[in-house]
Amino acid sequence: MVLQRDLSRRAVLTTALGALGTLGLAACGSGADDAAAPAGQTRKVATDLGEVEVPVNPGKVVAADFYPSFILQDLGITPIGVCEYTEDLVHPAYRNLLSLPKIGPNGQPNVQEIARLAPDLVVSMGYASGRSRMQPVYDQIQAVAPAIVLLSSSQAKFWRECADRLAPMIGREAQGRKLRDSYEGKIAEIKKQRAAQLAGHKWAYISQGNNSGTWTLNMAGSALGGVLADAGLQFGKEATGQTKNGQEFSYEQFNAIADCDVLVYPVTYDGKPRQPVQAVLEQSTFRELPAVKAGRLYPMPNYSVASYRIATDALNDVDKILAGL
Incomplete structure (x- = not known):
């Protein structure tokens, strides 16, 4: 009214x-x-x-x-x-x-x-x-x-x-x-120029869990996860086809992303993981994951997507990672 x-x-x-x-x-x-x-x-x-x-x-x-x-x-x-x-x-x-x-x-x-x-x-x-x-x-x-x-x-x-x-x-x-138009143009550019890299890799976006001793696998329903999906990235088996925000796992369950060869995680704009995220990265079972051992663990400063500018910068981050694969 x-x-x-x-x-x-x-x-x-x-x-x-x-x-x-x-x-x-x-x-x-x-x-x-x-x-x-x-x-x-x-x-x-x-x-x-x-x-x-x-x-x-x-x-x-x-x-x-x-x-x-x-x-x-x-x-x-x-x-x-x-x-x-x-x-x-x-x-x-x-x-x-x-x-x-x-x-x-x-x-x-x-x-x-x-x-x-x-x-x-x-x-x-x-x-x-x-x-x-x-x-x-x-x-x-x-x-x-x-x-x-x-x-x-x-x-x-x-x-x-x-x-x-x-x-x-x-x-x-x-x-x-x-x-x-800028956001959608960047998506089109990535899909055209990085088609081989998009097809050849599976990604996981991880962060801290809500409880001690846990971590979260963020999916297409999360803010950054939605941008990753827009870019055409393939997720691992646990996140493929999922539209929810994410799922929490214990530290004993890092095998849930063992099929992923690219991992990303949130950091502040000065490049530092927030303390709960750092605890996840320090787990010995996490460090044994194939993607981590291969050096394919990447920080994502633009994870808190709140505008087109931030989303487009997140796409730029993805593009740089893809270019190096």
Whole structure:
């Protein structure tokens, strides 16, 4: 439904600030398909919470959680506030986000901080499974400013679905199309130029498990796993045909990836495995795997795929590995 804006915004903000606890935010800048649109002009867009009237050329956009700030920046919009990020996990192209005002941890946005920034648009992206938990927060956001809420049920498709949907909503369709074309063009290039390497190798994407003494085999349903699948990589027998995020194994079960001759694992942007991943790599049974003994264990800094730019850089990482096989 269309949000009603005939109440005084000052009155709404006063009520929100007095009664609400937590919420989240970010914001935006200039340059877009609709950059010349008159101030105050709006359009109706279909969000996952119903139809919302939003600015045609928003000037102050709040990103209420992890994904929007990356996607907004890809689209030429610089946020004015973001959630808290771990510095060594932020892609170098987005390091400016670290110096912006923080509105709380991811998933715990603060409505008071959003109200202080006085946004003309809030963008939130989350999983459909968490909608009931987050609905009170969405209601609070809508009391502060028009809100675009986009929900996804797939980790692998999350960033792409949200980026493709958001771009035309905020007048950045041309920028969005360019980003999509770059990503899809790189996929086509890899499949054409690395056909022999793609056909001749099986890959496994591994990381730490959720429990002590375990590791995870990430599959096509995970963020990076979806990019690897897009590139045309072949997975080992345990992951072939699987669309789930991944499966946890004990340290005694590294034989699950013994048929893979290329292994990749997540690292920070300074090249260091996170401590739980390092523990997996140090296991003697892991070091005995054929791929490891053959020197085909590769770090993947762009594993936390949150935008087309990061996904395309992940493809570049894959291309470099393929070129050396």
